[in-house]
Amino acid sequence: MAKVKSAFVCTECGAEYRKWQGQCTSCQEWNTLSEVRLASARLGSGTTAGRAGYAGDLSRDVVDLGNVDLSEVPRLTSTFAEFDRVLGGGLVPGSAVLLGGNPGAGKSTLLLQTACKLAQQRRILYVTGEESLSQVAMRAHRLQLPTNGLKMLAETSVETILAVAEREKPEILVIDSIQTMHLEDISSAPGGVAQVRESAAALTRFAKQTNTVLLLVGHVTKDGTLAGPKVLEHMIDASLLLEGGADSRFRTLRGQKNRFGAVNELGVFAMLEQGLKEVKNPSAIFLSRQEEQAPGSLVMVVWEGTRPILVEVQALVDESALGNPRRVAVGVDQNRLAMLLAVLNRHGGLFTGDQDVFLNVVGGVKVLETSADLAVLLAVVSSLQNRALPKELVVFGEVGLSGEIRPVPSGQERIAEAAKHGFLRAIVPRANAPKQSPKGMEVIPVDKLSDALEAL
Numbered sequence: 001m002a003k004v005k006s007a008f009v010c011t012e013c014g015a016e017y018r019k020w021q022g023q024c025t026s027c028q029e030w031n032t033l034s035e036v037r038l039a040s041a042r043l044g045s046g047t048t049a050g051r052a053g054y055a056g057d058l059s060r061d062v063v064d065l066g067n068v069d070l071s072e073v074p075r076l077t078s079t080f081a082e083f084d085r086v087l088g089g090g091l092v093p094g095s096a097v098l099l100g101g102n103p104g105a106g107k108s109t110l111l112l113q114t115a116c117k118l119a120q121q122r123r124i125l126y127v128t129g130e131e132s133l134s135q136v137a138m139r140a141h142r143l144q145l146p147t148n149g150l151k152m153l154a155e156t157s158v159e160t161i162l163a164v165a166e167r168e169k170p171e172i173l174v175i176d177s178i179q180t181m182h183l184e185d186i187s188s189a190p191g192g193v194a195q196v197r198e199s200a201a202a203l204t205r206f207a208k209q210t211n212t213v214l215l216l217v218g219h220v221t222k223d224g225t226l227a228g229p230k231v232l233e234h235m236i237d238a239s240l241l242l243e244g245g246a247d248s249r250f251r252t253l254r255g256q257k258n259r260f261g262a263v264n265e266l267g268v269f270a271m272l273e274q275g276l277k278e279v280k281n282p283s284a285i286f287l288s289r290q291e292e293q294a295p296g297s298l299v300m301v302v303w304e305g306t307r308p309i310l311v312e313v314q315a316l317v318d319e320s321a322l323g324n325p326r327r328v329a330v331g332v333d334q335n336r337l338a339m340l341l342a343v344l345n346r347h348g349g350l351f352t353g354d355q356d357v358f359l360n361v362v363g364g365v366k367v368l369e370t371s372a373d374l375a376v377l378l379a380v381v382s383s384l385q386n387r388a389l390p391k392e393l394v395v396f397g398e399v400g401l402s403g404e405i406r407p408v409p410s411g412q413e414r415i416a417e418a419a420k421h422g423f424l425r426a427i428v429p430r431a432n433a434p435k436q437s438p439k440g441m442e443v444i445p446v447d448k449l450s451d452a453l454e455a456l
Contacts, residue, residue: 088261
């Protein structure tokens with residue numbers, strides 16, 4: 001019998017090694033190498049058929065870049081405006097989209113709603129590898145979705161799925177989920193590095209060749225990242241992450257990679273009895289504030305993708321009973337909070353070294369930009385002094401290590417969004433201050449952190 005060949009593949013970056021070692025020299029991670037069995041070699045360049053196929057590839061015409069047709073590829077709507085926004089305008093034929101999220105976030109629900117609605121006018125094949133057909137039908141009936149016209153297939157073999165897809169010729173192919181798919185010539189278990197990588201490669205190749213929209217459902221690890229090898233993210237065209245806690249009925253869909261649109265675009269959904277419903281005005285949801293303003297609460301304007309969103313940040317500063325005060329941040333980077341507290345001590349004259357500082361962004365929003373720096377510091381000052389800030393105040397701006405307030409992108413649009421929601425005062429970087437303030441709104445430009453503290 002021929003000896004079975006195997007390799008060791010890093011689950012983080014996809015690098016391959018001939019033997020096991022403790023650390024991956026490519027990504028410097030420890031204990032990430034797992035053994036996979038290699039598939040049997042197919043026809044290669046050494047065979048007559050392989051050389052013939054290679055010669056056929058050489059006969060293809062080489063096209064000058066200036067002669068490439070620039071006509072825009074028509075997009076397919078997903079029937080959800082928020083979903084289309086994150087995708088960059090809709091589904092692109094021939095693209096591969098990976099949708100990840102925690103268990104129970106609503107990945108299958110979102111795709112089932114999309115598939116059932118689009119099946120009334122387009123050919124769609126929905127492949128389920130985790131649930132039976134009766135379970136999917138029960139969920140569609142509970143969500144009151146139109147079920148006529150949607151082609152269903154309960155299968156985990158990639159070869160069988162591709163054969164059915166060639167026969168049905170769908171415009172959209174949904175795979176739920178990629179971790180359950182397997183190829184016959186790879187002996188490792190489904191969900192392994194080799195199976196996930198090769199299954200995704202085969203499905204993506206079919207989508208490119210047939211101009212089919214491929215929607216893949218992916219699992220996430222304990223730290224919230226997409227499970228499987230990193231090479232999976234390089235194969236696909238768009239990587240989306242559906243976030244939302246079990247205690248919240250709101251879900252946020254964020255684009256982490258998109259070849260056809262803006263990255264870090266944010267879509268907001270609400271989980272109801274009838275499934276996911278899009279939230280067209282997220283600022284109104286995240287600003288459901290109490291009538292009486294409490295110390296440590298402040299509204300800031302963050303930029304998500306192509307639009308501004310108003311969110312509330314809350315800070316709680318209390319005397320620490322421990323020798324090492326705690327710094328807990330939910331929704332912002334904890335290391336950046338520690339840095340901002342040092343700036344507040346050095347350039348603002350307010351010491352928090354003996355205080356516990358807790359920070360939370362309301363609504364479960366994760367702020368990934370630096371425009372929240374000034375709002376975070378002013379919320380900490382409000383809680384430290386136990387004095388409530390005006391309810392009609394909105395703040396944004398980046399804080400430097402020398403105490404300067406730096407401008408942020410799209411400052412005019414942020415101010416206009418705050419004025420639209422009835423805010424009367426805004427503390428912003430001087431470079432972002434408009435020449436003419438919106439009607440009924442006072443814009444206070446600041447250069448340094450001390451100027452912002454005086455403006456309070």
